[in-house]
Amino acid sequence: MGDNVKTPSTAPHLFYRLCMGPFQKLMQLCCRKSGKDDPITAHAASLARRTTQLKQLNEHLVFCEEIQRKTIASDLHDSIAQTLGMGISRIKNITESGTTPGKEDLHDIQCVLEQAVREVRSLIYRLSPPILDDFDIDIAIGFLVEETNAREKTQFIYTNHVKDPIPLNHALKITLYRAANELLTNIRKHAGTLEAKIVLSVTDQDIILQVKDQGKGMDTEKVKNMLDGGFGLYSLSERIQNFGGTLTLDSAPGQGTHITITTPLQTKESAHEEKHAHHCG
Numbered sequence: 001m002g003d004n005v006k007t008p009s010t011a012p013h014l015f016y017r018l019c020m021g022p023f024q025k026l027m028q029l030c031c032r033k034s035g036k037d038d039p040i041t042a043h044a045a046s047l048a049r050r051t052t053q054l055k056q057l058n059e060h061l062v063f064c065e066e067i068q069r070k071t072i073a074s075d076l077h078d079s080i081a082q083t084l085g086m087g088i089s090r091i092k093n094i095t096e097s098g099t100t101p102g103k104e105d106l107h108d109i110q111c112v113l114e115q116a117v118r119e120v121r122s123l124i125y126r127l128s129p130p131i132l133d134d135f136d137i138d139i140a141i142g143f144l145v146e147e148t149n150a151r152e153k154t155q156f157i158y159t160n161h162v163k164d165p166i167p168l169n170h171a172l173k174i175t176l177y178r179a180a181n182e183l184l185t186n187i188r189k190h191a192g193t194l195e196a197k198i199v200l201s202v203t204d205q206d207i208i209l210q211v212k213d214q215g216k217g218m219d220t221e222k223v224k225n226m227l228d229g230g231f232g233l234y235s236l237s238e239r240i241q242n243f244g245g246t247l248t249l250d251s252a253p254g255q256g257t258h259i260t261i262t263t264p265l266q267t268k269e270s271a272h273e274e275k276h277a278h279h280c281g
Contacts, residue, residue, distance in 0.1 A: 005252075019254055020147055029067050045180055053154065053238070057271055059257070072123070072127070075096065075123055076123070079119040079123075080120055080123070081121045081268055083112060083115050083116040083119060084112075084116050086112050087109055087112035087113055087116070090105070090108060090109055090112065091109060091256075123212075129144075129177070131143050132170075132173060132174060132177060136162075136165050136166050136167070136168070136173075137166060137168055137176055137177065137200070137207070138160045138162040138166065138200050139172050139176065140173070140177055141158065141160075141176075141180050141198065141200055141209075142158050142160060144177065144180060144181060144184070145157075145158040145184070145198055146158075148184055152194075153190055153194065154184075154188060154194045154195070154196075155194055155195045155196075156184060156187075156195070156196045156197075156198060157195075157196070157197050157198070158198045158199075159197065159198070159199045159200070160200050160201075161201035161202070162200055163197065164200065166207065166265070168207070168265070168266060169266050171243075172243055172263065172266050175239050175240070175243065176207070176261070176263070177211060178239075179209065179240070179261055180198065180209060180211070182236060183211040183236075183259055184196065184198070184211070187211070187213050187215065187257075190215075190216070191213045191215025191257065192215045192216045193213055193214060193215035193255075195213065195214065196211060196212060196213040197210075197211075197212045197213075198210070198211050198212075199276045202265065205264055206245075206263065206264055206265060206267060207212055207262075207263055207265055208260065208261070208262050209260070209261040209262075210258070210259070210260045210261075211258075211259050212256065212257070212258040212259075213254075213256050213257055214256040215257065216253070216254065216256075216257045217251045217252050217253045217254050217256050217257055218251045218252075218253065219252075219253060219259060220249055220250075220251055220252070233249070235248070238276060240263060243263045243266060244263065245261060245262050245263030245264065246261075246262050246263075247259065247260070247261050248260045250261075
């Protein structure tokens with residue numbers, strides 16, 4: 001298993017090398033043949049910047065995949081593997097003693113196995129939350145906050161201003177759920193506080209997720225580089241932009257952090273209509 005954990009997938013690298021490499025060379029050739037103020041040059045420069053952003057996002061995907069594999073391996077080792085090892089050890093002691101196991105011995109082994117099952121289910125839930133298949137995004141985020149508070153002893157407060165069901169297309173629902181999870185994780189790890197407010201609301205056109213804490217805060221000028229090409233917030237911002245949305249950051253050292261994610265409402269119906277219109281076109 002160790003080899004699998006250490007070896008990242010090469011698929012993103014192959015995509016960039018096969019698709020973006022020749023394109024970037026073409027843009028460089030256009031720039032050399034055109035004048036400085038030529039519209040083609042400006043367009044080529046814009047495309048070249050976008051190519052660089054795609055390369056950085058590709059690197060981040062590989063980085064995130066590696067981190068996720070290490071996290072899963074660590075969870076398996078620290079929880080399930082040790083719990084099962086404890087159960088095996090108790091069975092081995094009983095076997096080697098040559099005595100008939102009593103009710104108490106069997107009960108202890110049963111408790112160990114039940115603990116292992118709970119740990120497996122918890123890991124499965126974190127990898128692919130089934131709640132996303134059964135409930136709307138406002139309910140799913142509410143469960144996420146409750147589960148995080150119970151597991152991490154945090155004091156996150158969730159306010160749901162959504163009154164009517166929002167049948168979002170699945171891709172946007174997953175993106176918003178993962179975004180909420182990442183932002184809450186960042187607060188636990190970096191903000192120096194276990195308190196935060198999460199607010200979900202909708203307008204006629206947009207769905208808005210706000211996450212606010214009163215922790216350490218940050219220098220937004222330094223963090224701006226993250227939005228322009230670094231990891232973490234950059235990846236999240238890119239994913240939101242793919243849905244036509246925006247991520248705004250309001251923070252200062254010692255004054256907490258306020259992040260707002262705004263995306264156009266994309267329902268299952270609108271997604272189907274767009275797909276149908278595309279095929280008709």
